[in-house]
Amino acid sequence: MPLHNAQAFVLRTYKLAEADKICVLMTRQSGKLRGVAYGARKLKSRFGSCLEPFTEISLTYFEKDGRELVSISNAEIVRSHYAQAADSVVAGAAMSYVSDLCCEFLPDHEPSDPVYRLLTATLDAFGEGRDVNALVRYFEVWMLKLAGFYPDLRSCAGCGEPAAPGADVWISADGAPRCASCSSGRSLRATPAIRETIARILAKPPATFAESAPPGDQLDRLSELALLIIRHALERDLKSFALFNRLRRETETPGTHLENFE
Amino acid sequence: MLEYAEPIVKLIDELKRLPGVGGKSAQRIAFHLLRTEPAQIERLVGAIQEVRDKIVLCSICNNITDVDPCRYCTSAARDRSVILVVEEPHNLVTVEKTREYRGLYHVLHGALSPLRGVGPDDIRIRGLLERLRSDEVKEVILATNPNTEGEATANYVSRLVRPLGVKVTRIGMGVPVGSDLEYADEVTMHKSLQNRTEM
Numbered sequence: 001m002p003l004h005n006a007q008a009f010v011l012r013t014y015k016l017a018e019a020d021k022i023c024v025l026m027t028r029q030s031g032k033l034r035g036v037a038y039g040a041r042k043l044k045s046r047f048g049s050c051l052e053p054f055t056e057i058s059l060t061y062f063e064k065d066g067r068e069l070v071s072i073s074n075a076e077i078v079r080s081h082y083a084q085a086a087d088s089v090v091a092g093a094a095m096s097y098v099s100d101l102c103c104e105f106l107p108d109h110e111p112s113d114p115v116y117r118l119l120t121a122t123l124d125a126f127g128e129g130r131d132v133n134a135l136v137r138y139f140e141v142w143m144l145k146l147a148g149f150y151p152d153l154r155s156c157a158g159c160g161e162p163a164a165p166g167a168d169v170w171i172s173a174d175g176a177p178r179c180a181s182c183s184s185g186r187s188l189r190a191t192p193a194i195r196e197t198i199a200r201i202l203a204k205p206p207a208t209f210a211e212s213a214p215p216g217d218q219l220d221r222l223s224e225l226a227l228l229i230i231r232h233a234l235e236r237d238l239k240s241f242a243l244f245n246r247l248r249r250e251t252e253t254p255g256t257h258l259e260n261f262e
Numbered sequence: 263m264l265e266y267a268e269p270i271v272k273l274i275d276e277l278k279r280l281p282g283v284g285g286k287s288a289q290r291i292a293f294h295l296l297r298t299e300p301a302q303i304e305r306l307v308g309a310i311q312e313v314r315d316k317i318v319l320c321s322i323c324n325n326i327t328d329v330d331p332c333r334y335c336t337s338a339a340r341d342r343s344v345i346l347v348v349e350e351p352h353n354l355v356t357v358e359k360t361r362e363y364r365g366l367y368h369v370l371h372g373a374l375s376p377l378r379g380v381g382p383d384d385i386r387i388r389g390l391l392e393r394l395r396s397d398e399v400k401e402v403i404l405a406t407n408p409n410t411e412g413e414a415t416a417n418y419v420s421r422l423v424r425p426l427g428v429k430v431t432r433i434g435m436g437v438p439v440g441s442d443l444e445y446a447d448e449v450t451m452h453k454s455l456q457n458r459t460e461m
Contacts, residue, residue, distance in 0.1 A: 012377050016451075017281075017282040018282055043438045043442050044438050044440070046445065047448070048445075048446065048447035048450050049447050049449035049450055050408075050447060051302075052409055052410050052449070053377070053410050054430050056412070073318050077447055077448055077449065080448065080449050082410060082413075082449045083452075085410045085414065085450075086410055086413030086414060086417070087413075087417065088417070089374070089418045089421070091372075092376070092410060092413075092414040093414075096375075096377045097376060099377065100376070101379055110451035131397075201278045225452045238375040239376070239377075239378070239379025240377055240379070242381075243376040243379065244376060245382065
C-alpha cells in the first residue's frame with residue numbers, strides 16, 4: 001500500500017456513511033482522483049476545514065491496487081478560499097462552476113500542470129475581488145481549450161479559408177467555426193469583438209483580463225459559446241452553470257432575489 | 263448472492279439500499295432478522311409502517327412531525343419572536359439538547375449547492391419569508407452547517423431577510439470544546455478570532 005504526497009485542490013465532496021467524506025481532488029502530480037477521508041465530518045475531525053471545496057492542500061494518501069478510491073491520511077491547508085466562497089453567494093457559485101468544469105473535463109489520473117496553474121491563478125484572482133463574471137468566462141475559454149474542445153476561430157472548418165479580420169465567424173451546434181458562405185445561417189455568431197476578447201483571454205493572466213473586462217454583453221456572448229461547446233461535449237447542461245448565471249443576475253439587479261419568492 | 267434462498271437475497275438487496283449499509287452489513291442484518299423472534303419482527307415492521315403513515319412535514323416550520331403543526335410551533339411556552347433556521351430536522355434535535363434555546367424553528371431541508379444543482383427554489387425558503395411578514399418575529403438565527411454550502415445558504419437567506427426589517431444573526435463558529443488549539447487549522451482559528459467575545 002504505497003504512500004503518496006501531493007499538492008491538490010479539493011474540487012467537490014460527498015457525504016459517506018455516518019461521518020466520512022468522499023473528496024474529488026485535482027492533484028498536481030497524479031491528476032484527478034477520488035479519495036475517502038474517514039471521520040472528516042466529525043466536529044473534532046483532524047481534517048478540520050482542509051477538505052472544504054476550493055481549498056489547496058498538501059495531501060498524504062494511500063493507494064491500493066485495483067481500488068478506485070484512495071485513502072486520505074493527512075491534509076494541511078496551503079491556501080484556503082473558504083472566506084470568498086462563503087462570504088459571497090455569487091463567488092461561491094462561480095467557484096462551484098469552475099470546479100464542475102474541472103470535474104467534467106479533466107480525465108482521471110492524468111496530471112495537467114497547465115490546468116492546475118489555471119485553477120490556482122483563477123481562484124487567486126477571485127480572492128483579490130476581481131470581476132467574478134469575467135473570471136468565470138476566462139476560465140471557461142481556457143479550460144475548454146486545454147480539454148481540446150474550444151474551436152480555433154481563425155479559419156473555417158468547412159472550406160479551410162482563414163477568417164477575414166473584420167468578418168463574423170459562425171459556430172455550429174457541433175462547435176465548429178464556419179465562414180458566412182459555409183454556415184447554414186442558424187449558428188451562433190462570433191463577431192470580431194468576441195474574437196478579440198478570446199485572443200485577449202489567451203494572451204493575459206486572469207487578474208489582468210478581469211481588471212479591464214469587456215462589457216457585460218460580450219461576456220454573455222462568450223458564455224453562450226461556452227454553453228454550446230459544453231452541451232456538444234457532455235450532451236447535457238451543467239447545473240452549476242445555470243445557477244451561477246441566475247445568482248449573478250439577482251445580484252446585478254437588486255431586489256430580484258426577493259421578487260422570485262413573491 | 264445466488265447461494266441464498268430468493269427471499270433472503272431480496273431482503274439483503276433491500277437492506278443494501280439503506281444509507282451506510284454495505285453488502286456485508288446487509289447480510290449480517292438479514293441473518294440477525296432470521297434468528298429474531300417473530301414478535302420483534304412484527305414490532306419493527308409496525309414501526310416502519312407507522313413512520314411512513316403518520317410522519318408529515320409541519321406546515322409552518324417543515325419539521326418532521328406526527329401532528330401538524332408540530333409541538334414546537336403550537337407550544338405556548340416558546341418565544342415567538344425568534345426563529346432558528348437549520349438545514350435538516352436532525353440539526354434541530356442537536357439545538358434542543360442544549361436546553362438553552364426556547365424560540366421557534368424553520369427547517370430548510372437542504373442547503374444551496376451549485377455543484378449538486380440545488381438552487382434557492384429547491385430549499386424551503388419561501389415559507390420562512392411568509393412567516394416573517396408578521397411583526398411578531400424580531401430575530402432570525404441562521405444555524406446552517408459551518409461548511410461552504412451552509413455559509414453560502416446563510417448568506418443568501420440573510421440577504422432575503424434583512425430588507426424585511428428583521429435582525430439576522432449567525433451561530434458562532436470556532437474551536438470545538440475539549441479540543442487542543444495546536445490542532446486547529448487556519449480557517450477555524452480565523453473564525454474563532456472573528457467571533458471572539460469580551461470577558
